[in-house]
Amino acid sequence: xxxxxxxxxxxxxxxxxxxxxVRAGEFVTIVGAxxxxxxxxxxxxxxxxxxxxxxxxxxxxxxxxxxxxxxIVFQEPRLFPWLTVERNVGxxxxxxxxxxxxxxxxxxxxxELVGLTGFEQAYPHQLSGGMAQRAGIARxxxxxxxxxxxxxxxxALDAITKARLQGELQxxxxxxxxxxxxxxxxxxxxxxLGDRVVIMSPRPGRIRTIVPVDLPHPRERTSSQLAGIRNHxxxxxxxxxxxxxxxxxxxxxxxxxxxxxSIPAHAALRAKPSGKPLFSTTEI
Amino acid sequence: MSxxxxxxxxxxxxxxxxxxxxxxxxxxxxxSSHTGLVDARFLPSLEDVFLTAKRELIDNNLFGxxxxxxxxxxxxxxxxxxxxxxxxxxxxxxxxxDALITPTFNGLKQISLLAWIPLISIWFGFGEQAKIVFVAIxxxxxxxxxxYEGMRxxxxxxxxxxxxxxxxxxxxxxxxxxxxxLPSIATGVHLGLIxxxxxxxxxxxxxxxxxxxxxxxxxxxxxxxxxxxxxxVIILGLVGFILNRLAATVESYLLRWRVSAH
Numbered sequence: 001x002x003x004x005x006x007x008x009x010x011x012x013x014x015x016x017x018x019x020x021x022v023r024a025g026e027f028v029t030i031v032g033a034x035x036x037x038x039x040x041x042x043x044x045x046x047x048x049x050x051x052x053x054x055x056x057x058x059x060x061x062x063x064x065x066x067x068x069x070x071x072i073v074f075q076e077p078r079l080f081p082w083l084t085v086e087r088n089v090g091x092x093x094x095x096x097x098x099x100x101x102x103x104x105x106x107x108x109x110x111x112e113l114v115g116l117t118g119f120e121q122a123y124p125h126q127l128s129g130g131m132a133q134r135a136g137i138a139r140x141x142x143x144x145x146x147x148x149x150x151x152x153x154x155x156a157l158d159a160i161t162k163a164r165l166q167g168e169l170q171x172x173x174x175x176x177x178x179x180x181x182x183x184x185x186x187x188x189x190x191x192x193l194g195d196r197v198v199i200m201s202p203r204p205g206r207i208r209t210i211v212p213v214d215l216p217h218p219r220e221r222t223s224s225q226l227a228g229i230r231n232h233x234x235x236x237x238x239x240x241x242x243x244x245x246x247x248x249x250x251x252x253x254x255x256x257x258x259x260x261x262s263i264p265a266h267a268a269l270r271a272k273p274s275g276k277p278l279f280s281t282t283e284i
Numbered sequence: 285m286s287x288x289x290x291x292x293x294x295x296x297x298x299x300x301x302x303x304x305x306x307x308x309x310x311x312x313x314x315x316s317s318h319t320g321l322v323d324a325r326f327l328p329s330l331e332d333v334f335l336t337a338k339r340e341l342i343d344n345n346l347f348g349x350x351x352x353x354x355x356x357x358x359x360x361x362x363x364x365x366x367x368x369x370x371x372x373x374x375x376x377x378x379x380x381x382d383a384l385i386t387p388t389f390n391g392l393k394q395i396s397l398l399a400w401i402p403l404i405s406i407w408f409g410f411g412e413q414a415k416i417v418f419v420a421i422x423x424x425x426x427x428x429x430x431x432y433e434g435m436r437x438x439x440x441x442x443x444x445x446x447x448x449x450x451x452x453x454x455x456x457x458x459x460x461x462x463x464x465x466l467p468s469i470a471t472g473v474h475l476g477l478i479x480x481x482x483x484x485x486x487x488x489x490x491x492x493x494x495x496x497x498x499x500x501x502x503x504x505x506x507x508x509x510x511x512x513x514x515x516x517v518i519i520l521g522l523v524g525f526i527l528n529r530l531a532a533t534v535e536s537y538l539l540r541w542r543v544s545a546h
């Protein structure tokens with residue numbers, strides 16, 4: 001089975017002639033400076049944004065909106081504060097054609113997988129940040145999607161929790177064989193988790209290069225090969241922002257504005273003029 | 285000291301402090317009516333009030349009167365709240381309904397409740413029906429305003445999650461809009477309960493006299509029986525207090541998922 005996922009754009013502020021194929025079962029990470037459109041790319045892939053030109057396909061089918069075959073995990077856990085952990089995870093199965101018992105089993109399995117057993121009846125405000133994000137991941141995975149999109153899922157966590165969750169995510173990926181696409185600004189994370197690291201450059205958002213990480217999973221964080229690849233990625237990443245006006249390189253306050261639209265077009269790599277702006281509230 | 289015991293002491297202290305002022309006022313009342321500081325005809329002594337209450341309870345079916353008032357109150361409150369929540373949901377979630385109706389509603393809500401009485405009495409007569417309609421309107425307005433506000437402020441993040449999980453419109457309402465508006469709805473319903481109790485008495489005052497605590501007070505005034513008036517006033521206060529506590533208890537149970545601050 002092949003999973004194709006191509007985006008191609010032409011606008012100064014969003015994605016410009018971006019083309020990316022993700023294989024089934026692959027773990028792809030996307031890094032880039034602020035404003036490189038990495039989250040936009042992710043949201044387009046997940047079907048949360050549909051304003052684009054070009055082609056986005058999932059298993060040969062065009063992506064025209066969200067689908068239960070594509071899970072998503074956001075930077076904030078986005079749990080429903082009025083539901084327990086169990087019911088929050090169950091939201092992922094709300095519209096799945098399964099019986100109640102099957103849903104209950106799947107939810108229990110998923111909660112066990114992310115290590116939240118014993119907290120089924122807890123409300124989100126009773127959880128730590130790391131535990132809440134585990135529940136968020138469980139909700140994204142519970143429907144057994146073909147592909148899970150993760151938008152800086154560990155960006156708001158402390159270093160220790162982050163490292164632990166990265167390790168666990170790698171285990172889950174290996175165990176469940178779900179394709180994963182993870183956006184991050186943490187190079188260590190990208191290299192540690194990814195089979196391939198997609199490096200994007202800002203203004204306009206483009207794929208600068210794709211660095212393969214040919215190391216077997218599970219990986220040793222301290223391995224010298226990994227460190228070598230990490231330095232290589234960092235070098236490329238630094239070069240993506242050289243020559244840009246400093247003021248625009250990092251601007252967390254500008255991210256709530258409508259982003260310009262992106263234009264996926266496949267293979268052709270031909271820039272097409274873009275019309276309507278793409279509205280996105282997620283950080284890049 | 286254990287934590288539970290500490291909490292218990294804290295609670296006891298809180299209740300004691302809350303009771304201080306009422307007890308002082310009662311003492312002042314008692315002393316002034318006995319020493320002749322005030323005319324006993326205008327402010328009867330506590331014993332008088334107590335005896336009147338006893339008489340009304342045993343001989344004159346005070347509970348029956350109270351039952352009539354409570355029935356009107358609950359019926360009107362229930363009708364007003366249910367319609368209020370449905371109406372506000374429609375306004376908050378349908379742009380068309382919002383544009384068509386909200387300006388008119390905002391205009392109408394400025395009209396004093398009491399100004400509706402002549403209209404209501406003409407449209408619905410002078411009986412129970414008119415009183416219940418009046419109470420329902422009193423509950424309706426705060427419920428609509430607060431529910432609308434709460435629904436409008438539903439977190440966009442969660443709406444997006446619902447989008448990603450392919451929620452149907454009904455699921456969006458039941459899973460996102462209603463629960464996230466629940467704190468506001470509870471505030472509205474709570475206010476509605478208070479307003480509807482006030483309106484219950486108002487209806488008994490201003491619409492035709494019938495059985496009820498309001499009628500009791502009117503009877504007391506007409507007979508210049510201040511003790512009876514005081515009994516009525518105290519009952520109104522007590523019922524209002526109990527309704528308020530009841531609403532607060534239900535509210536904290538429904539909203540137990542919020543970061544607790546008790």
